[in-house]
Amino acid sequence: MEKSAPAKNKQESVVPIANQDAAAQLQKIRSALLALRDAVILLNEDDGLEWWNQAAQSLLSLQPEDKGQSIFNFITVPAFRQYYEDTTLPNDGIHIESWRDPSRYLKCELTPFGDEKLLFIYDVTRLQHLEQMRQDFVANVSHELRTPLTVMTGYLENFTDQPDMPPHWRRGFELMTQQTARMNRIVNDLLLLSKIEIEETHEFNHIDMTKLLTNIYDDAQAYNQAYKHTIHLQIDTYDGLYGSEMYLNSALSNLVINAIKYTPKGGNITISWTRTSDGCRFAVEDDGLGIAPEHIARLTERFYRIDKGRSRATGGTGLGLAIVKHVLHQHEAHLQIDSIEGTGSTFSVVFPDAYVRSAVAN
Template sequence: MNVIWARSAAILISVAVASAGLYLWRGPVWALSLGCLALLGQLGYYLYQINRLWKVLDAPAYGEIPSALGLWGEVYYRLHRLVKRWRLQVLQVEQQHLRFIQAIQASPNGVLMLDDADQIEWCNDVAEHHLGLNARRDVRQRITHLIRRPEFVQYLMRQRFDDPLVMRDMGSHKHGVIAVQILPYGENRKLVLTQDITKLENTEAMRRDFVANVSHELKTPLTVLTGFLETVRDLPVSEEDRRRYVDLMLVQSMRMQHIVEDLLALAKLESDAQAPGYEPIPVNGMIAHLLHDAEALSQGRHRITSDVDAGVILRGSETELFSALANLVSNAVRYTPDGGQIGIRLAMDEGHAVFSVSDTGLGIAPEHIPRLTERFYRVDRSRSRDTGGTGLGLAIVKHVLSRHHADLRISSEVGRGSVFRVVFPLDRSGHEAQQVRGGDMPQRAA
């Protein structure tokens, strides 16, 4: 027997006992009157509490459960406990929903939900950015009224969503590439996923350009070699012409060899995930080697000066850094007309070691500077080939400096020359004077 039946039985038994006692004392009339009054009072109390309960159920509000004595107190207590349990369940569902929304908002992909009429129910911030929408303004609007691109409308109406749709010139800046994938779910509802593939498209374009450039760079010397070999094989030529042809073929073969060597060097740098060590580099010897190579390449056609702080300390891979700095110096020699001046400088600047190469050459237009470190990118293709460049030197410089966490800063003015500055990080820079004062070598930065 539960508590309601127990308390109801207790009340009835109490009324019966009281009526029986009054019957023995005053007679049946008094006993009957007491029983009737008790039952009427109980009924009136029940009607009052039922009215209170009706008001609570008609306009429920958490925490406004009335209190009462006896049986109705037990009813209200249990109702309060039930409401509290339901409220906890609702709060848990709301927290799960909030975490779900936060997780979708944190996603790098856009998420947009459509109802059975292709109207927007909800979308995250990334989808707003990708598709140029506003969640508050555009809710309950048909998606085709907001995105009127013909390819998107056809993709939505075709109902074949196996492959994503690629849309160009999208996003807030109208220059991105967005992949859109629609996933049906529920009762004729759709989930629209968007992904910014601009970087992937650029990478793919760079790959295609790279293959085309490699093919083009190798095709020219191979064509020359093939032509001279056919000439030597099929036509009678004098010994002087034969020697001249062989010299030209040797130049072209060496050019192909340099291209292959630079490509292998780039591949090695890109595949080597291990950062270079922090061994001190003999700076004076490396700079002397750079000056010797520059003078040999110039053959007296330029004035080459150097300003080197002998106390500067560099840490890293000597082979890699020499290759990068040698590329900067050789470029300055190649692209500076005869009689020009080339300056090599190594000094400390605010705790950083800075290597710079300046020249009085042709200079570089501002629009070319951001692309100088791309493979095979040349400001002047014909001049680059004439001077023996492979078009990969600055790409090697970029990868070497990236592995050493150094920055390449380029400033140039057309007709007045250029300055290439390499700024090394604090953990790869030092000075003998600082070392003497500090005692120990600077530690690697965290």
């Protein structure tokens, strides 16, 4: 009995040491958060301020007596409140202009933390300026390339039409004409992409989707002459959309033309428009080559190609799906890609109810 007493005392002495270690770790974490250059704010379940670091104190001019105050008393930008309250938005943050200095840009990210929330605010002014420089550069260079390409195209067409041109020269001029046309397509897509990115507001109108999809189907049939696919159009609802008809026509046509180009001759392609519980769904389904899983996440990147040789052979610019992504973002929709190699692919888009124009209401 007497020998067991020291063991008991030893066990009791471990508890305070463990508590001290935990307290030391918490202090280190707290010190690290305080030292961060980015603002960190802990919000309670009522959206009130619980704790903040030095960067947040400087950014929002917080005082100790502000504890418990609503975050909306300090960040008054309407877009922030919408992001904060809309739980359907993806948790990838929101970019806003500083409410105190319009030349500064901030990114806010909200992360659930039990019943509380952690708000991170990053200064992304430099990144925003670099992105603007990139957009301006692409737009300006693309615009400047149009004139020389137009001149080259004109002269190449004139030379190619000469009846006495030697055959070995003719082949060279035909190749130059093809590549100049390809450059023109790339420049036009770059200009369209730049226009979509730069425009802060877009003219939205009510769109008759039955009419729009019928036009896309007719254009697809004309493009399909060399491929001999069987193309079906299934319209299960007469509901339309509220959006930019020009941009939507470009985006949805891109998806249909891609299905035609990357499906072996004699394949089947189905274009559909249906009502869902969340809105309306546009889809293009084919029984083509399919896409390996490792490529799907990167398909909307500019100039990303699964097979460079195949893309050049089909005359693609590598910008089509990037354009699709940006147009859909304007309409709060996203591209869903389901594909199995050797079986086919389905590219689908669900437009939320906020953008659906009910046929019944009309």
